[in-house]
Amino acid sequence: MKTVRLISIVPILLSVAPLSVAIGQVPELPVQVEGRLDGIFARTPGVEAGLGFTVPNGIYVRSGVVAGVGAGRHGVEGRTDLVSRFSLDPFRQSRWAPYAGAGVSGRYRSELDGGSRAYLMILLGVEGPLALGRTEGWVPAVEVGLGGGARVAVVMRRAINARR
Secondary structure, X not given: OHHHHHHHHHHHHHHHHHHHHHHHOOOOOOOEEEEEEEEEEOOOOEEXXXXXXXXXXXXXXXXXXXXXXXXXXXXXXXXXXXXXXXXXXXXXXXXXXXXXXXXXXXXXXXXXXXXXXXXXXXXXXXXXXXXXXXXXXXXXXXXXXXXXXXXXXXXXEEXXXXXX
């Protein structure tokens, strides 16, 4: 009788074991979220807070959209960026890693500030480390670039497990 019970429990245990192994793994985030503060220095400067979302395009490239709103010389302004960035260290082998990016930026301003326009955008940045011993969390980044003026940004990105 004990042998019959043991034989009936073995398939149940085997079916539950892979589930417990899968639960222990940290899944990779398909969408990376970022919050940012950008200063745009041009004939009509502005400061904007933004929210962005990117998705992987292979191992080295992430592409996405950033939307920002802030203050310009003559009132409220905003922008939308479509950007792709190329990471030189996609697997977090170094604490700090440089990246480069390019895209298109739309700035929405009052007519006194030059009105709404689209610009080509290029950027260089460096992304920082996760907290020591962590596999997830938020990482800092700093960017400089051109697109509707010179740009400087401070960024906080949601880290991807074992990736940038």
